[in-house]
Amino acid sequence: MNNLIAHTKNYCLQLLKENIADSLCFHNVEHTLQVYENVKVIGAHEQVAPKQMEFLMLAALFHDVGHIKTYKGHEIFSANMARTYLEGIAYPEKYIQEVERIIKATQMPQxxxxxxxxxxxxxxxxxxxxxxxxxxxxxxxxxxxxxFNKYFTDPQWQALNEDFLNCHKYHTSYCKVNLAPGKQKNREALKNCCSL
Structure with a gap:
């Protein structure tokens, strides 16, 4: 791992650890680390060039730090925070724009x-x-x-997630082959889980 990625990883994880509330039990350090590892796995399978992998790893590390500022629309803050950090270390402007663009792509609907x-x-x-x-x-x-102070009954949560899973599609060949079948199983597991 090059120094840029190592330093950025330490910076982002420290930022999240110090500023993300315990209430964020999904969008937390664990999730950021998972996304970071996932981009490496998918990127390797898709034979992404080293410089593009660098953009992906930087984007993964920063993609949720905007939760420090806001929940909805955090991607814009995440991109802005990445820009501030990368400008501070004299990362080239054209590369910063790539990292920002990749972060913003995580906004829902993707x-x-x-x-x-x-x-x-x-x-x-x-x-x-x-x-x-x-x-x-x-x-x-x-x-x-x-x-959001929003509570879902089991049937409401099941319906919401079924709709999401039905609409969602993986984009990369790696995920289509390796994750789409598991997603189908999870759709069935969700039905069984919420109908107890």
Whole structure:
């Protein structure tokens, strides 16, 4: 890992640890680290060039730091915070713009326009196709209860998530092959979980 990535990782994780409330039980340090690892896995499979991988790793580390400022629309703050940090270390302007663009692609609903945006989007929602889905989904439910003071009955939560899973599509070949089948299983698990 080059020094830029190592220093940025330390900076972002420290920022999150010091400023993210315990109420953010989904969008926390663990999630940021998962997205960071996910972009590396997907990027390697998609044979992304080293400089583009650098942009992806930087974007992954910064993609949720905007939660320090706001919940809704945090992606804009995340991109701005990345810019401030990268300008401070004299990262080239054209590269900063790439990192900002990739971060902003994670905004919901996701509409990636190229491979790098597709990778960050799939990395951000990687858990939809993993065995961690129900645990992560439960954490998101608790987070929304605290942040929005919105409580869902089990049938409401099930319907909301079924709609989301039905609308969601993985973009990269890696996730289509390796995660889409798990997502289908999780759709069924969600039904069973919420109909107890």
């Amino acid at each position: 509409q990636p326009t190229d491979l790098l945006e597709q990778i960050i989007c799939d990395a951000d929602l990687f858990h939809l196709g993993t065995e961690d889905f129900l645990t992560r989904n439960s954490a998101l439910r608790k987070e929304w209860e605290v942040i």
